[in-house]
Amino acid sequence: xxxxxxxxxxxxxxPGDEQAEGHGVASAVLVYVIGLVxxxxxxxTSFYIAGTDLVWAPSIPVALVVLAIAQxxxxxxxxxxxxxxxxxxxxxxxxxxxxxxxxxLMGGSLWIMAHLNHNMMPMDQLMRMQR
Amino acid sequence: MTAVPFSSGRADPNQVGNDQAGGHGHAxxxxxxxxAPKRIVVSYGFWIFLLSDIVMFSAFFATYAVLVGExxxxxxxxxxxxxxxxxxxxxxxxxSSFTCGLASIAVSVRNRMWFYAAMAVTCVFGLAFLxxxxxxxxxxxxxxxxxxxxxxxxxxxxxxxxHGLHVSAGILWLLTMVAQxxxxxxxxxxxRRILCFALFWHALDIIWVALFTVVYLMGASx
Numbered sequence: 001x002x003x004x005x006x007x008x009x010x011x012x013x014x015p016g017d018e019q020a021e022g023h024g025v026a027s028a029v030l031v032y033v034i035g036l037v038x039x040x041x042x043x044x045t046s047f048y049i050a051g052t053d054l055v056w057a058p059s060i061p062v063a064l065v066v067l068a069i070a071q072x073x074x075x076x077x078x079x080x081x082x083x084x085x086x087x088x089x090x091x092x093x094x095x096x097x098x099x100x101x102x103x104x105l106m107g108g109s110l111w112i113m114a115h116l117n118h119n120m121m122p123m124d125q126l127m128r129m130q131r
Numbered sequence: 132m133t134a135v136p137f138s139s140g141r142a143d144p145n146q147v148g149n150d151q152a153g154g155h156g157h158a159x160x161x162x163x164x165x166x167a168p169k170r171i172v173v174s175y176g177f178w179i180f181l182l183s184d185i186v187m188f189s190a191f192f193a194t195y196a197v198l199v200g201e202x203x204x205x206x207x208x209x210x211x212x213x214x215x216x217x218x219x220x221x222x223x224x225x226x227s228s229f230t231c232g233l234a235s236i237a238v239s240v241r242n243r244m245w246f247y248a249a250m251a252v253t254c255v256f257g258l259a260f261l262x263x264x265x266x267x268x269x270x271x272x273x274x275x276x277x278x279x280x281x282x283x284x285x286x287x288x289x290x291x292x293x294h295g296l297h298v299s300a301g302i303l304w305l306l307t308m309v310a311q312x313x314x315x316x317x318x319x320x321x322x323r324r325i326l327c328f329a330l331f332w333h334a335l336d337i338i339w340v341a342l343f344t345v346v347y348l349m350g351a352s353x
Contacts (some may be wrong), residue, residue, distance in 0.1 A: 098182035
């Protein structure tokens, strides 16, 4: 087994692993500081957008969702240390499956229930028919 | 035809690398020999649990999103939510997530004093978050907007309360970890538990991001 092979099959890293060995404490702290600053900026933007009249009102929920997803990404990368490196493939695959289930569950529920509401007879008419 | 790699039945057809011979030279294990270290197996398993927890929360989120308009003539989110309170709660949880990260750095460099200090700050911010949330719940119930008022409020208390229960469990776990480090030091098994705790605490913050966006900010601007 050559050296090349050893490098391409690096050991897995655990989710949440610091990988601080050999890089010093300062750079490990710096990762958390960058994450904190990005999270603060995104959170402050969310709270500002929610209460402002500056942007077109129907765009506010979309902007909030985008900001929230961006902030979740920041937390995953800088706090949970989920990366795209080859040592993280298992963690990313599990995350992708989780996201798939979450999207199916939430999107499916909202879609089906909106259709049901749309197609259901108004409640007062329904009550009148049952009398 | 001398270099047929797997000639015997006990070979490793899927190259998972659990080859007993170890240095056989053909089993291209990810870590080059033997199963992954326990630290990776444990935290990967906990990662799977966290994802299943997030799936459970997504069911509560879907319930809330479906029921958000069903106020039964009662108060709506825009009338009930106090965004200043939510902002302070968010700041507390974000700060505690940051100090929790500092605590795991302290573990990796084996510094007990920094570990205790970071965990204490994490605990204080977590308790502040819980206190603010309980205060909000109490004031809602006093104003007649308890969980039994409408389907919207039932879904609200279920979703936010479930997150609050997770934070409470996290604080108990935090205190347990501090006590274990105090009594046993940075042993390998204690270290794995701290890694899992840090993952749990950061995941709670991720769920809170979805929560304050979907429930509070969208509710207040609706």
